[in-house]
Amino acid sequence: MADIVGNKTIRDIWDEMVWINGEKTVLIFHGCDDKIQEFSYQHFNEEINKTANLFLDLGIQKGDKVAIQLYNCPEFLMSWFGLAKIGAIMVPLNTQLTQEECEYIIKKCGGVVAAVIEEEFLPYYHTNGQIPDNGIKHLLLARSKDHTPGTINFWENKEAQPVKLKENRPLTSDDVAEILFTSGTTSMPKGVVITHANMIFAGIFTAWQLSLRNDDRFLTIMPAFHVDFQLNTMMPILIAGGTLISVAKYSARRFWKQIFSYQATITECIPMMIRTMMMQPQQKWEKNHCLREVFFYLALTEKEKNEFEERFNVRLFNSYGLSESLVGVIGDSPCGERHWPSIGKPGLTYEAKIIDEEGNELPPNTIGEIYIKGVPGRTLMKEYHNDPEATRKTLSPDGWMHTGDKGYVDESGWFYFVDRKVNMIKRSGENISTTEIENVLMTHPKIEEAAVIGVPDPIRDQAVKAFIIVKDGEVLNQEEILEYCKGHMAKFKVPSFIEIRKSLPRTCTYKVQKKLLK
Structure with missing residues (x-):
């Protein structure tokens, strides 16, 4: 496989970009106090x-x-x-x-x-x-x-x-530039070791994936300490010679106005953002924007996707990745067909396959673990810091990464994400996806959000427990929720326990911290 990074370092990239772009704007920072700071490539360097x-x-x-x-x-x-x-x-x-x-x-x-x-x-x-x-x-x-x-x-x-x-x-490009500790939503955080080559490759890959140009303006609200901000927004903008617009804090009321006023051409969203924006009053001007793509990840129902795309006149660019893979290794193509709810196909330099518990590759349409192939230290993380055992379990000697996520691939090579392996529920011999149950619950007109976990069951291994947030102004009881579930899912998937809450514990990127629910 050709190495598209070579021996370049972050220092080399900045030298090149300053020489090429000089006084062009690289960063616009919109602070919580609405103070705006703007830097050219030359000034910021x-x-x-x-x-x-x-x-x-x-x-x-x-x-x-x-x-x-x-x-x-x-x-x-x-x-x-x-x-x-x-x-x-x-x-x-x-x-x-x-x-x-x-x-x-x-x-x-x-x-x-x-x-x-x-x-x-x-x-x-x-x-x-x-x-x-x-x-x-x-x-x-x-x-x-x-x-x-x-x-x-x-x-x-x-x-x-x-x-x-x-x-x-x-x-050298092999020098370590960062140790990024995972969010630890299910266990203690591990230190993902990221090299200069990793950062540069991530920038090149995502710039290719999103077809970035030097006139693109990428607006993000993601936290700077997160892999998404660093490797999927800042680095690709730097590689492309574009402009990053970093908004310090997300506001559902103001976000689309910021997209409009900053003339952003690319942005990224997660389900929480999409759902809260859909709750805002509709404006006549909200379709008159400059957005070309909305980079997207995590679960969203088809109804939510269609309504969001129709209202705001955008299309969602689906992708799948994790901190250890650096980028959205499986995703929609920069051009051509998209196949929702597929997460796409492996991108530039990567391979992917579906594996069973014994390590055998599975046929199409069979759920197993998603494996990704790349080069550690170049297109995948180098290792887990000071944790050779965890590294061995995740990275095989031939470059295959065990993601711990469940999915499948169809006959045409489109991949589908089912759930995080740790979120799969074992119930009387059946494998149940928490995401699938959450998506069904989210179709209830009175439910704002749902989170599902497995809890111990002395007879059936695990039982299904659902945590529900009811929409403002609505009233909903457990019996109504159970009846809805019985009419929309198989009997063995129906929750045994339901808890109605005002809020759910979250990470900095708004993921539900399910380990705290347990």
Whole structure:
């Protein structure tokens, strides 16, 4: 297989893009306070270089790890790319993590020498002027005017630096650029090791997948510490020479106005966004936008999809991937046929197949585990950090990744996602998809959202439990829900337990945290 990255690094990519694009806008950041910051390729590269020089002055060496715990802001990207330019490793931390969870990741990571954080997270790292014994030598406050003892003011110290990089350390595409810890929706988070080659390939792949051009404007509300923001929005925009519009916080009321006012040509949505936008009052102007594609992932019913596409005059671009695969490895084609509810076909350089419990490839239309083939460290993650056993279970020596997800492929090569393996319910010998039950429940006119899990059953292995959020102003009881289920699904799939709630626990990307429901 041809290597389309070669030995390029993130530093090389920025040098190229600045030379090509110069004063063209690379980033527009819309803050929670509605303050708007805009940077050209030239200007932002200078900010990255100043940040890299700050890290150099702190003694950050090649291979050192630096934690970043920031809300969406330009300083996150300055730190990410600044570290990459000097061969250091970014360890992004979810802003929703507790102190205990942060400590777990820092300990698991090993060798974190500095942290760039929001002031509100200071108690996690710094108590009564003392830095905990976690190996972190430098604490940088990114968006604070304060001069807290024991910390470094990021902005003041960055501004004192020259705009040219002080040191061009020898780097290769195989060098590690990031350790990204998974959300841990079902277990403790694992550190996904991502190289410079991984980042560049992800940018090339997604730019190809979405047919990105240098006049594209990609608007996203995804958090910067998430793989989606980094590898599926920022990197492809950088590769294509386009403009990223980062909106700090999602608002259903304002999102489509932002699409309109920023003249976005590409955006991305998840089911929660689509459902909340559909609840907003319809506007005469909402179809008069510049959008070419709406990048989409996770489960949505056909009714929801059709209604959204019709109302907003858009089409959804379906894809499937995970942090370990870097990108939406299976997805719709940049041109040609789409086949909803299929998640598409394997993209550029990838292979995929469906495997049974014994490791045998299954025939069409038979549910099994989705396997993806790529090159570790190039088109797939390199490994799990400090976890050879988990790496061995996920990556086979011949490059096949075991996703842990259930799906099937039809006779024409279209793949279909059924459910996460951990979400499959075993009931009296039957395999039940929680997603399938959730989709049926979501068709009830009074149900806003549903989450389904398996709970222990002494007789039938597992029973089905459904958590329901009822639409505002509606009244619905358990008996009505059960009757609806009995009329719309097989008897063995009907929930044994129903709990009506006001809300559901979520991750930063609005996924339901099912482990907390259990």
